[in-house]
Amino acid sequence: MPVKAPVAGLASVSFILASAALARAAAPESDFSGPWARNSFAYETPESGPGPVENASRLPSGIRDRTTLAGDITNPILTRESAGTVRRFGELSRRGTGFPDPNNQCWPEGPPFIYRVLETQILQKQDEILILYSFDHQFRRILLNQAHPSQVTPSWYGDSVGHFEGDALVVDTVGVKLGPFSMIDRFGTPYSEAMHLVERFQLIDRDVANAVMARNERENGRIPPDGGGTDVDPHDTGKALQISFTVEDPKSFTQPWSATVTYRRNIAPWQERPCAENLHNFGVAPDPQIPIADKADF
Secondary structure (H helix, E strand, O other), rough: OOOOHHHHHHHHHHHHHHHHHHHHHHOOOOOOOEEOOOOOOEEEEEOOOOOOOOOOOOOOOOOOOOOOOOOOOOOEEEEEHHHHHHHHHHHHHHHHOOOOOOOOOEEEEEEEEHHHHOOEEEEOOOOOOEEEEEEEOOOEEEEEEEEEEOOOOOEOOOOEEEEEEEEEEEEEEEEOOOOOOOOOOOOOOOOOOOOOEEEEEEEEEEHHHHHHHHHHHHHHHHOOOHHOOOOOOOOOOOOOEEEEEEOOOOOOEEOOOEEEEEEEEOOOOOOOOOOHOOOOOOOOOOOOOOOOOOOOOO
């Protein structure tokens, strides 16, 4: 004869489930939707711990020379092979030769290189988040509360899945495809098919964001709107967006390393920038040479 569960026990279970649902409702997830803008191409270095490759070329004033893209090959995160790659690109730049990268060659810019695009819009839905970039119609899709497939097919922006931890969105990305111009930053630092990227999206106080962005401007220069930069809203009193990320790739780096990128609300008009019409480095490096046909093929 089947045994019936005590009514009191069922009531307790129902009460626990209802309490958990109310707790989730009382602590809503952050809404990252809207237009955002950065002020510099460079990643922001962490206060402590291993950080990204930075520009080793400096002006007499001591600030980094953004017209010469020579990465610091003494950074301990680099393997010997990766340091050699960074050195090769740096030597080209020091000679005044612009080297090809995904941005200036109109190739997809996988994360985290995609942070080079300073203007972005986030569309947040219940089951996914879409991130649009103003340059060359690029976008990323982050599926929420799902696992990576058992077999990940490499793609230009990788397979990204996310979940909320309190008010922070944590995004896990694997399977970023390799191409002829693939690199993880503007100095040519390589990555491999084994790269694992974890990003943490959070809304932070405006004053904190302003301090971080001002330091990045002082160290790496500001990109003005007419050079592909952006206009943050000086009257916005709301929260800013900061994305902290950690890169792990044992084939390219000796250890995991971290950095951040910080955004304020953008008031500049959303202007799409097709790459084929904008093959310029806007004063931060020589314009690269691309193949040009002597005559039309039609």
